[in-house]
Amino acid sequence: MTVRVICDFDGTISERDMIVSIMRHFAPEASEPIIQAVRASERSVKDGVEAMFALIPSNQYGAVAAYAQAATAVRRGFPQFIHTCEQLGWKVAIVSGGFDFFVEPVIHNLSTASVDIYCNRIDASGSHLRVRWSKPCDEACDGGCGLCKPRVIREIAQPGDRVIAIGDGVTDVKAAKMADFVFARSDLLRLARELGLPHLPFETFDDITAAILDKGSELYAHLS
Structure with a gap:
């Protein structure tokens, strides 16, 4: 066995939760309703996470990665x-x-x-x-x-x-x-x-x- x-x-x-931390740092106002909807099972995890990351411009990816590693x-x-x-x-x-x-x-x-x-x-x-x-x-x-x-x-x-x-x-x-x-x-x-x-x-x-x-x-x- x-x-x-x-x-x-x-x-x-x-x-x-690092995804939540990232969103509250980089897109706080726009992401919060999505975070709460996922937590309440009113929105799927897949849909919610995709929608949250789509709020962040790609030119901020390096800053997102650095923040996440430092904040974990x-x-x-x-x-x-x-x-x-x-x-x-x-x-x-x-x-x-x-x-x-x-x-x-x-x-x-x-x-x-x-x-x-x-x-x-x-x-x-x-x-x-x-x-x-x-x-x-x-x-x-x-x-x-x-x-x-x-x-x-x-x-x-x-x-x-x-x-x-x-x-x-x-x-x-x-x-x-x-x-x-x-x-x-x-x-x-x-x-x-x-x-x-x-x-x-x-x-x-x-x-x-x-x-x-x-x-x-x-x-x-x-x-x-």
């Missing part, structure tokens, strides 16, 4: 969490609706462990920024994801594998529904409770590592 950990980035590994604060305990998973032989995939210009540098700077990264990129060839989704929804998904976390799970998980999802927001709900167990905070924690998903709350990765190392943890009842 292989344990696969599907971990979100924005608001999970990073303390703040990592949640406590993440490197030790990755080390613990590696020691156990668990396979970790960072599956993010965020972008390569801030996700990849952070992960590579924090860990030398073998971690798969799925994220998106920005096309700055036109007048305004355009999103290029690395894993758009497949036919098994009901659409609107942007980067489709259920698709990634379907592609990498083999029959008999156990899946742990870690996340914080509405973009993580579909992955959480497919997982055997969920570590959740913020909006995902509320939704996991409402949906009755097997879960534990977390605030830092120290909380998750403690649960992983505790063989009596509720986690292991769902991995057997």
